[in-house]
Amino acid sequence: MMRKTCISIFIILAILGYTNPVILSAASSLTDMSAGKDPDAGGSDKSMVLDIDLERKEVFYGESLFFSITLTNRFDEPLSVASFLDTNRSVTITLTGPDKKILKADQMSHKERDGIYVDPPRNPEGTSLAPGEKIELRGDLLQWFGIMKPGSYTLTAVYKGIMRLADSPPVKLRILPVNIASSTIAACRGLGPAVPWCASWTHKSDDTAIIFYQQQSPYLPDNPIFCINAATVQQMDVRPMAALIAAADCPAGHVYWQAQDKGLFVVKVPLDGTMPYNPVRVSLDTALAPMDGALSRIDGSIITLWTDEKTHECVVLGVDASGKTMEHRFTMNGHETGSVKTCSWGQNERLYLSWVDGSSRIITYALLDLKDMDKGIQDTLHYTMRKPVIWMDLYLDVSLTQQELRSLYLGKGEGITQGDKKPRPMIWTVSREPGSLICSYINMPEGTIDNEAILKSKALDAYTIICSVVTAKNELALLFADTSGNLYYSCTADMQIRPIRKMTRPNITLRDYPCLVKGITYDSIYLRYVSKGRSIQYLRLDYDETQAPID
Incomplete structure (x- = not known):
């Protein structure tokens, strides 16, 4: 009886059009087993x-x-x-x-x-x-x-x-459980296909600190992808940083930190789950101060950025897969100790730099090709600000301009597509006046201010900018801290200044290693922070609910 039933199932599946060999073979196997070919299989x-x-x-x-x-x-x-x-x-x-x-x-x-x-x-x-x-x-x-x-x-x-x-x-x-002693995330500035955000945090035990390398989804940054124990060190106050990765298929990431003797330690972390490499120690000139940026390259090497406080040069320090180091220095005309500066990584391993001459208020933008650094700094642009700049965020715009869109609409475009666009350096600057902050969106190629937003509050005079990101809609999002360490959030899209303590309980303060992270697909801004030393959490600040996925 069982054999007849199985044969009937086989015939019905064939009549209904299920010709997939997996389906037919499955039905056939049921027939074979019922016939007693493998009585032990059951x-x-x-x-x-x-x-x-x-x-x-x-x-x-x-x-x-x-x-x-x-x-x-x-x-x-x-x-x-x-x-x-x-x-x-x-x-x-x-x-x-x-x-x-x-x-x-x-x-x-x-x-x-x-x-x-x-x-x-x-x-x-x-x-x-x-x-x-x-x-x-x-x-x-x-x-x-x-x-x-x-x-x-x-x-x-x-x-x-x-x-x-x-x-x-x-x-x-x-x-x-963990006892989180520090948390950092690579600066969210880059151009090109979506790659994971890279971060680092430490777990503190009695006499050692364990350094973890972490990757989060570029679409919704609270979605974890990868996290691995990269190194164990005796330095309890270590605060490691993770390098951005150059592409989604990058074979390895890197985590790096400065030792108490000013030396630099670098750990290469394979992204296939194999064991991280041993830390490589690099001697550093005591005059070097770190810039907020490092890049893990396709060839397994890492590039870190520094400024020389004596010569005011930009220093590119690289460590290859074998631990061999290389150094390139470039003159940053007008750069002084404490000057505002920023950077962004681009496609084809290009570094975009911007800095301010504090005395003349001149903003300088420049390009550095990491594949041919002997060419030095190229494509230099300048813009003179009316007021001193206290903060900058560099953004690379590849969208079509209004003139280009109009030409395409009228049929006069010459094959212009967003993918072929040469990125336009756009810089958000922040200047201070009594009771207000002036946020200016500068089009460096055109030498114009395309947008300006003014945040007004007497309390702003006592606020310090902690970090910023440029949103998917090219707005500037800012995180502030007051003298007590309380946090505040604002975005040029709505010009409101919102206390973080009114968004969540318990309150998040400067002691919780806060930083802003943005999503790519959805115009979302998250506050990443350490909660009670036991976990890393994400607080959603701005979000486009019309495109939100199901939580």
């Missing part, structure tokens, strides 16, 4: 074995945990199964946490947290497994589930193919 549950292996049984809160899932054919004939292709979503992992809450995730869960949903295909891509053959899926629990709170977990995996099911034995996992 059906699909025993013909396939699913195992999950964790790289470690204990990790720190927020740390990556890599795993391997294998599906083995234990039948005496080949089996056709749905492959481990991500879009097949054939594997689901279930976690039961310390509060008995059940969490589930599959290969596409990290995309869904970015607001991208992909339906599993009706006819999933299949593969054939010979007797004893296995397929393997490697992944990272952090990327699948996001950050999980400390505690003990039980983990199981389930494979669901076409008319096949297999589950793994349970394994145990423990997530350890």
Whole structure:
């Protein structure tokens, strides 16, 4: 009777047009097993074995945990199964946490947290497994589930193919609490395809500090991608920085920090989950002061930026994959100790610099080609400000100008596309007057102020700018701190000055290592901060609700 039923299923599937070999083979295998070819298999549950292996049984809160899932054919004939292709979503992992809450995730869960949903295909891509053959899926629990709170977990995996099911034995996992002593994120300035935001934080134990290298989604920055233990040091007050990566396919990132003796330490972190390299120590001139910017290059090297406080030069210090260093110096005319300066990384490994001559109020913009630094600083532009500049943020605009859009509309465009545009350097500057801050959006190629916004409040006289980002709509977002360390947020889009303490409880202060991060797809601004020393959190400040994904 069972054999007749299985044959009927096979015929019905063929009549309905299910010609996918995975489906037909699955039906055929049911027929074969019911015929008694493998009486010990007892059906699909025993013909396939699913195992999950964790790289470690204990990790720190927020740390990556890599795993391997294998599906083995234990039948005496080949089996056709749905492959481990991500879009097949054939594997689901279930976690039961310390509060008995059940969490589930599959290969596409990290995309869904970015607001991208992909339906599993009706006819999933299949593969054939010979007797004893296995397929393997490697992944990272952090990327699948996001950050999980400390505690003990039980983990199981389930494979669901076409008319096949297999589950793994349970394994145990423990997530350890952390004591976060510092947190930094690379300056969110760059041009080109979306790449993850890179960050670093430290966990402080009794006599050591563990340095972590971290990557967050460029679309919604509170979505984690990768976090790994990069180094353990004896310097308890260490405050490491992460370098931006040049492209999404960059093989490695870097974390770096200054030692107490002014030396520079650099750690190369492979992004495939393998162990980080040993720290490389680089001797530094005591006159060098760090600029807010470093870049991990495709060839595995890192470039860091400094200014020489004696000669007022820009110093590009590079460390290659073998630990060999190189140094290039460039004159920054008009730059003085304490002068306002900023930078931005561009496509094809280009560095865009801008600085202010404090005495003449002249803003200088320049380009440095990192692939041919012997050319020196190029494409220099100047603009004279009416008032002293206390803050700058450099932005590279590749959108079409109104004139170019008008030409395209009238059919007079000459094949102009946004992708072919040479970036226009645009600089947001901030100047101070009693009771107000003047934010000016300067078009450097045209030598004009395209936009100006004035923030007014008597309290501004006592506020210090902590950081800034340029939003997806080219507005300037600013984070301030008062003399007590309380934080305030403002954006030129609405000109309001909002106390952070009114947005969240408990209050976030300067002691919590605050910084602004922007999303790319959605016009969102986040405040990244350390919460009570136990976790890194993100507070959404501005958001375009019309484009928001499901939280």
